[in-house]
Every structure is written in C-alpha cells, then in structure tokens.
Amino acid sequence: MTNDTNAQAAALRHILADELERSGDLYSPQWRRVVERVPRHLFVPEFFRRADSDRGTLWEPVSREHELDRWLDLAYRNETWVTQLDGHLTPHDLTEPVSGNPTSSSTLPGLVVEMLEYLAVDDGTRVLEIGTGTGYSTALMCDRLGDDHVTSVEVDPDVAAGAAAALRRAGLSPNLVIGDGLLGDPQNAPYDRVIATCSVRHIPRAWLDQTRPGGRILVTVAGWLHGYGLAVLEVADDGTAEGRFLPGTISFMIARPQAAPPVGDEHWTGTIEALAGAEPRPAVIEPDIRADWTGAFVAQLGAPGAQWKARRVDGGPWVDYFVDVDAGSAASLTPEPGGGWTVRQTGPARLWDDVETAVVRWREAGSPPQERFRIRTDGHTQTVWFLSGGKPVTWDLSA
Ligand SMILES: C[S@@+](CC[C@H](N)C(=O)[O-])C[C@H]1O[C@@H](n2cnc3c(N)ncnc32)[C@H](O)[C@@H]1O
Numbered sequence: 001m002t003n004d005t006n007a008q009a010a011a012l013r014h015i016l017a018d019e020l021e022r023s024g025d026l027y028s029p030q031w032r033r034v035v036e037r038v039p040r041h042l043f044v045p046e047f048f049r050r051a052d053s054d055r056g057t058l059w060e061p062v063s064r065e066h067e068l069d070r071w072l073d074l075a076y077r078n079e080t081w082v083t084q085l086d087g088h089l090t091p092h093d094l095t096e097p098v099s100g101n102p103t104s105s106s107t108l109p110g111l112v113v114e115m116l117e118y119l120a121v122d123d124g125t126r127v128l129e130i131g132t133g134t135g136y137s138t139a140l141m142c143d144r145l146g147d148d149h150v151t152s153v154e155v156d157p158d159v160a161a162g163a164a165a166a167l168r169r170a171g172l173s174p175n176l177v178i179g180d181g182l183l184g185d186p187q188n189a190p191y192d193r194v195i196a197t198c199s200v201r202h203i204p205r206a207w208l209d210q211t212r213p214g215g216r217i218l219v220t221v222a223g224w225l226h227g228y229g230l231a232v233l234e235v236a237d238d239g240t241a242e243g244r245f246l247p248g249t250i251s252f253m254i255a256r257p258q259a260a261p262p263v264g265d266e267h268w269t270g271t272i273e274a275l276a277g278a279e280p281r282p283a284v285i286e287p288d289i290r291a292d293w294t295g296a297f298v299a300q301l302g303a304p305g306a307q308w309k310a311r312r313v314d315g316g317p318w319v320d321y322f323v324d325v326d327a328g329s330a331a332s333l334t335p336e337p338g339g340g341w342t343v344r345q346t347g348p349a350r351l352w353d354d355v356e357t358a359v360v361r362w363r364e365a366g367s368p369p370q371e372r373f374r375i376r377t378d379g380h381t382q383t384v385w386f387l388s389g390g391k392p393v394t395w396d397l398s399a
Pocket of ligand 1: 197254
C-alpha cells in the first residue's frame, strides 16, 4: 500500500464513521475512534459483490489485485461483503460472476457497530466472539479492549486462516480458536460478554456456563423459515439467562451445525406425492406472512422445525412448501386463480395449522413488534414470549 492509498483509506474511514453516526448505529466516542482506526480494507482483500441477473443472483468477484481504486472505495462502504460461497468458493482466481450461497462475509459495518454498542463493554471487559469471519469485528474489539481481552472462534479453517493473517497485518493478536463456536471456549472462560455473528436456533448451554453471572450474551435467534431476532440476554447466578429482543432487522447466516437438514430427493418426491393426495382447505394465513419481519419470526415460532421451499411443477403456479424433515411432515400452499390460497398438509405435525395458530395469537394481541418479545433459556429449555393484557403468550423452543 502506498502512502496515498493509506491516506485515502483513512479519509474513507472518516466518511464511514460519519455515515454510521448519522444512521444512529454508532453513538459512543470510543467506538467512533475505533472505526476511524481499524483498516477494514486489510480484512477484505477480495470479496463478492451481489449482481442480480436473469440467471438469478450471481456474485461478482472484486479484488485489490485487479481494481485497486474501486476495491478500496467498496471496502469502506456500509455494505456486507460476502467472502465465501458454498463453504469453499472464494473470489481468488475467479474473473466472472458465479452463483452460490454465502457462507462467510464481512458483516455490514453499521450492524457490527450497532451490536458493539449493545454489547455495552468497558475497559477490562473480556469478550468471546463466535464467527470470526474476516476478522474485522474481532479487530474492532481488539482495538477497543486490547488483544488479551478478545477471543474469537471460527468453524471454517480456511476462513480462520484468512482472518488470522489479516489480524496479523493489522498488528493485532487476539486469542483465535478454530472449531465449533457453539462449544464456546471453556479453557479461557468465564467471559463478561458473548457476541455471535452467526445466528442460532438454540442458545447453547456452553455459552451460559462460560459467561459470568451478570454478563451478557448478544445473539441473533433464527430458524429455517428465515425469521430472525437480535436478543440480548443477561446471565443469572443460577446459570440461566433472560433478555429481550432488540429493534431493527438484523439477519445472520445460521451456525453451521444448526443448518436446516437437507431434503433428499426421495423425501422430496414422497412429500409431493403425499401432499397431492391430502385434503385441501382454504388458508387463513397466507404464505406472504414470510415477508413481514415479525410475522416471519412468529410463523417460525409456530413451526420451528419447518423449512421453506418454493417450487413450480409442470409450468403451473409457484407453490410454497413447508417441510419438517425430522417430524416427517409437510404443508403446501397453492395460489387460487380467483385469489386466496389452498393448504394441503401431510404427516403427524400439521405445520400450517401450527403457523396459523401462532400468527392468529400474535395478531389478536395487536401484532406487537419484535422488541416486545422476550427470551429465557437454561441451555435446554428455550422459551420466547410477549405479554398481552398482562398475560404471557409463550412458545417453547427446546432443543
Ligand atoms: C457473518 S460471518 C462473520 C462476520 C465477522 N464477524 C466479520 O466481521 O467479518 C459468520 C461466520 O460465522 C462462521 N460460523 C458459522 N457457524 C459457526 C460455528 N458453529 N462456530 C464458529 N463460527 C461459525 C462462518 O463460517 C462465518 O465465517
């Protein structure tokens, strides 16, 4: 990097910090100083840029090597930069856009600093991060708290190696662990804070055990219907944790061990056949509930084992399928030409009945926003609820 490039990068960091302050994500002077200091470009030497096309979503490789000015400018944009697709593909050696599913990224800086503000750290706070990714968020915490106060766990060894190299380049040396972050870091526990930059369906017992009483866990609770909620929980003396969901629309890739089970070809064919012979009924709640942020979260609370797929059979309309592989159950929702949707269900769990019950309870309570929801867990039994007329409306999400 030349002096010119370094000066340009410093100027871009200043602009980014201004933008994050304007958006309200960044408000404390300590984190502002950190954003102004930590060189994000070292953590994203190459990444993918989303490019929608008639072939669906494609990912265009961008790298320092091929287009220095554009790369540097993009590196400091308030955008998420995907750095790995399908668990192995990186922009390295690619010149053309490719398709794939993001499996690692440098999270939107606005979201990272918003989470760091929620983490409420002070000098001396010891933090365990789950999901090192590029190492950028790790670097921000090192700059604020000191290397020896930060541990970060990354499950993917290649991703972890990239982050380790970038952190070294930035002159930082936190404790880096390669492994499943759902197990935490028992060796160096207890921590004052756990922050996860991947989402989880169930908050693992290990995080509760490894957070000191009064400490905080900041994590996005998610599921296979793509409902998400960022929660901050406080760990109690008895090792349980309780907390609230925060406002905003924050989503993270799910922790790899908690990813949805694949729906195999045989399972899929059997499901379609069983649904074709199932009794139809009109839908009370339509599948576009998934487009409503809190509605999708509530639908998922109703059918936590379900995953969603859309399919078009023989040139017919797009049909929404909800499949619970473990329960051996499924539901389909087919649009009717005159409006409305028809539901068909198969298997012991009536998935769409469960979604409708949850959504109707939520709507009858006046559709409260996500920040009215609370969460409690002992690492095994996980409960989400909101109060309606002083009474809890509760869902059990036990693992
Ligand atoms: C959104 S990225 C992290 C972004 C990162 N904090 C940054 O600023 O660049 C999520 C990361 O979580 C990692 N991950 C997924 N499951 C994990 C697990 N069980 N333990 C540790 N890391 C995990 C993924 O490999 C991915 O690198």
